[in-house]
Amino acid sequence: MRNLLAFLLRYQGIMLFVLLEVVSFYFFLTNSSYQRAAFFNSANAYLGVLLERRTQVADYFRLAELNKELQADNARLRYQLYPPDYSRREADSLPVGRDTLGRIVYRHLRPLPAPTGSKSLTLNSQLLTLNSKPDTLLLGNTRQASRPLVAARVINNSLREVDNYLTLNVGSADGVQPDRGVISAGGVVGKVQAVSQHYARVTSVLHSKLQIAAQLKRDGTICSVKWPEGLDFAHALVDQVQRQTRVLRGDTIVTSGYNAVFPPGVFIGTVESVTTEPNKDFLTVKLRLGVDFSRLTYVYVVPAPPSIERDSLEQHTSELPASIKAAQAKAAKEEAAKKEKKP
Amino acid sequence: MSLAWTIGRQVLLFALYVSVYVLLLDNGSVVLFDLGWNFFYLGFLLFLPISTPVALQLLLGFVLGFSVDIVHDTGGLHAAAAVLLAYLRPWVLRLLTPRDGYDAQDTVNIHQMGWQWFLVYLGVLVTLHHLAFFFLELGSLQHPLLTLSRVGVSVLYTSVVLLIVQLLLFPVRRGRG
Numbered sequence: 378m379r380n381l382l383a384f385l386l387r388y389q390g391i392m393l394f395v396l397l398e399v400v401s402f403y404f405f406l407t408n409s410s411y412q413r414a415a416f417f418n419s420a421n422a423y424l425g426v427l428l429e430r431r432t433q434v435a436d437y438f439r440l441a442e443l444n445k446e447l448q449a450d451n452a453r454l455r456y457q458l459y460p461p462d463y464s465r466r467e468a469d470s471l472p473v474g475r476d477t478l479g480r481i482v483y484r485h486l487r488p489l490p491a492p493t494g495s496k497s498l499t500l501n502s503q504l505l506t507l508n509s510k511p512d513t514l515l516l517g518n519t520r521q522a523s524r525p526l527v528a529a530r531v532i533n534n535s536l537r538e539v540d541n542y543l544t545l546n547v548g549s550a551d552g553v554q555p556d557r558g559v560i561s562a563g564g565v566v567g568k569v570q571a572v573s574q575h576y577a578r579v580t581s582v583l584h585s586k587l588q589i590a591a592q593l594k595r596d597g598t599i600c601s602v603k604w605p606e607g608l609d610f611a612h613a614l615v616d617q618v619q620r621q622t623r624v625l626r627g628d629t630i631v632t633s634g635y636n637a638v639f640p641p642g643v644f645i646g647t648v649e650s651v652t653t654e655p656n657k658d659f660l661t662v663k664l665r666l667g668v669d670f671s672r673l674t675y676v677y678v679v680p681a682p683p684s685i686e687r688d689s690l691e692q693h694t695s696e697l698p699a700s701i702k703a704a705q706a707k708a709a710k711e712e713a714a715k716k717e718k719k720p
Numbered sequence: 721m722s723l724a725w726t727i728g729r730q731v732l733l734f735a736l737y738v739s740v741y742v743l744l745l746d747n748g749s750v751v752l753f754d755l756g757w758n759f760f761y762l763g764f765l766l767f768l769p770i771s772t773p774v775a776l777q778l779l780l781g782f783v784l785g786f787s788v789d790i791v792h793d794t795g796g797l798h799a800a801a802a803v804l805l806a807y808l809r810p811w812v813l814r815l816l817t818p819r820d821g822y823d824a825q826d827t828v829n830i831h832q833m834g835w836q837w838f839l840v841y842l843g844v845l846v847t848l849h850h851l852a853f854f855f856l857e858l859g860s861l862q863h864p865l866l867t868l869s870r871v872g873v874s875v876l877y878t879s880v881v882l883l884i885v886q887l888l889l890f891p892v893r894r895g896r897g
Contacts, residue, residue: 390774394807397782401803404789404796405856428791431743 445528451562452526452677459640459679526677527551529559529577536670539606541583543567547678548575556638558679564644564667565589565632566676577678583610583670590636591615591645594629598622602630602645602664610670613646615662617704624651624662640679658707726769734784737764742791745881756873759849761788763882765806766845767828767890774810781806794857801853805845812844830886842882847875
């Protein structure tokens with residue numbers, strides 16, 4: 378007995394070591410099954426509270442990072458609100474390969490009109506059942522989706538000049554190009570005027586040269602929004618609203634998407650007052666802007682339009698919508714008449 | 721210096737090392753180059769009084785490692801490595817015994833034992849601990865280069881941190897003899 382005790386005492390170090398290592402390994406190896414259910418894990422009440430506090434404190438030091446993530450997330454979500462021009466278009470055929478002469482073989486997704494012979498009829502009906510839903514491969518949506526809104530931060534902002542500008546912390550390196558629209562959660566902000574590699578200068582809505590193609594949301598009447606110098610930064614004017622149009626206080630004005638700078642349907646503001654002036658063909662509509670320019674922080678730049686097709690087509694034909702053209706002509710005539718009267 | 725005072729002091733130190741490690745030094749932002757982890761809590765084991773009984777050291781190592789394990793949900797990984805460290809510590813101390821043996825009041829103190837002694841002591845023990853820890857954590861020898869680079873960076877990281885602790889917090893006493 379004494380020998381045993383002496384033996385134990387002599388080798389207490391190595392024996393305890395082996396024992397503790399065995400226990401540790403047991404815990405380590407059975408970690409997943411047993412530990413989770415036991416008290417000894419980080420989810421128990423006391424430790425949980427402690428770790429939560431730790432996270433709360435630590436989060437303060439990464440607020441900027443968290444904000445950026447949220448902003449990018451917002452940009453992605455917000456972008457889903459603005460479907461591209463061709464979002465409802467369907468492809469009628471798909472290139473499926475090349476024949477032996479190198480010509481591209483198309484597979485038609487719809488039955489050809491006036492089929493002759495029963496064979497082709499059955500073939501077409503087979504195809505039809507195969508492709509009862511239109512294939513979205515050719516619709517180009519992927520191209521658009523890969524260039525979502527660019528999230529940006531306003532780093533400089535003027536409010537009370539005659540022509541006001543913003544500076545954003547994104548530039549050509551982020552895919553921003555001149556003449557792209559800039560929007561924020563509150564609505565339309567402006568239009569990119571110039572870009573450098575990492576910064577962009579934006580003519581805000583509060584700029585006398587900026588006109589935004591807009592429409593009344595209620596009935597779709599097109600108009601344009603501008604900010605004449607001298608107005609405060611919370612208001613703008615709606616231009617080219619015919620006298621006979623019914624505009625009510627509180628009506629919503631949104632972008633029409635006609636000039637491809639802004640996607641259609643972006644909020645601009647609400648009508649605050651409507652006045653009819655006796656010697657004018659147009660209503661004077663005062664608008665309360667949706668964006669509070671005095672506290673603008675995060676904005677999104679609308680990506681380049683997916684196709685040059687539309688722009689080049691419109692430039693070729695160079696046609697403004699007929700109503701606007703007529704209105705402009707009339708306005709010019711009036712101006713001329715006034716000038717004549719003055720002297 | 722009574723026994724009770726020593727025990728109380730060590731209990732406080734234990735709480736301090738573990739809480740500083742868990743609350744401050746144990747999150748993603750203090751990982752060095754994605755390679756170096758910090759094992760600040762090992763300072764408690766490494767700087768225990770030299771005359772601490774072996775069995776007590778082993779038990780303390782286990783409790784220390786296991787409390788970190790609870791926070792990390794790693795079962796017994798930290799505990800296994802810490803117990804190994806506690807077991808090896810007396811051997812390393814014996815290897816490094818000065819010519820005339822340890823004095824009764826000797827502690828692991830850089831001012832008292834000298835730079836050379838301290839750096840060898842710290843380097844050897846931390847390296848052994850980290851080797852054991854990282855290979856255990858991986859559970860295999862499949863990625864030796866990555867694991868070795870982790871060990872290397874972590875050894876430097878932990879050693880520098882513990883060196884700073886020594887220089888800042890341990891009292892300057894007159895050197896031996």
